[in-house]
Amino acid sequence: MNERLIVKSLGPVKELDIIFRKVTLFIGDQGTGKSCVAKLFSTFIWLEKVLSQKKYPLSYFEQFNRFKTKLCAYHRLDSFVTEDSFVVFEGQFYIFEYNKERLTITDKNEKVRGVAKIMYTPAERSIVSVAENKTKLLKELPGSAETFSDEFVNAKEFFKNGYKLPFEDLSFKYDSLNSISWISGPDYKVRLANSASGIQSSLPMCMVSESLSRMVSSREEIKLSKKEKDKLEKRVAEIMQNDDFSDSIKDMMIGQLSDANRYNCFINIVEEPELNLFPHSQMEVLKSLVANNASSEGNMLVLTTHSPYTLAIINSMIMGAKAYCKADDEQKKSIEEVLSKACHIPVDDIAAYRLSSSEETYCKSVINEKAGLISKNDLDSASDEIMHIFNSLYQNYAKTLGR
16 A cells, blocks of 8 residues: 556546555546556556566566556557656555656565455456357457456356345356356346346456455465476475575575465455446445455555445545544444444545546545545536536526416
8 A cells, every 4th residue: 555656648647646545546537547547556566466476577577668568558558658658656565667668667675475466347347247258259358358257257166155246135146057147136037148237247346356355365375377386396495405594594585485475465446336336236336345445454445436426435434434433332333333344444545536637637636634535526526517507497497487
């Protein structure tokens, strides 16, 4: 947490300098760069992960403009990167600077205590509900969609005994023999591919988020390929056979190797969690995502949204934490009856930014510093304009009533 991202002149992103918290939210009109910023964050977090695991030397990514041609291409951001693009990302272990079409990486020499499981949940996620076995179709989508599809397959196995959706008393069941996903309601059963659009978009997101957060909570080891296992075993043997190291040093070095191959946090980056959902269902889905995020200390949740309901729901979660912090035991019970503690967001754990191509300031925080809440004016930026139009039309309509 507290990762810093600076961007200038990259596609729709004009200029910003932001800090990521445990929960980070982006809101704004279409085409303002919300997803672009989220994808950049995902790219650098992944890059930091593989470098901390020593899977690549720093020079590999610094050469041949691989930042653009390999890393940005995964999220299809490569066409946004120009000779004027400037990006700095300061993570936990490394500092990355992209300037004049060259990436420079600085190692902060921080101790690695585990690695992140990173999931980018794209807006195109509904396709995995309706095209579960259509590999060719998935390959036409960005790399993040194919990766998400693979994780959805894993989530089905994880929840092989069934999964309860966070809204409308709906359940999921997977028939592995026939490769069919089923959705069951109180009095009906339908294939996932034939279910409502809100179910198709939210089910994969919720299942993948919960399965990965549980995996991280259990401190599961990273699955290594045979080549990676052989490399790890060779490194352990080198340490154990080196007489220059004391036993305590050997234990420490092997412990570091173990930490570098074990998940210790889940970085969940979700585009538009509200897709195709009624407001009440939006709330239940957000509660699920935030609760999963709270399950491990180092977890992070990054959201992009167009929905004012998302802002209002997040505000309720901030208020829940504020109220709970000062409450006595009886009041705490009352607060938890309204909103579970797992869904509370402390003020210091939230960052929220509005991106706008039409305003003088492209990127601004919408957290009111005094109240610690999302500013009222940003809860529903369209409402005032809609009501102004309605009132003007009603005044004209009222004049016709006497005719």
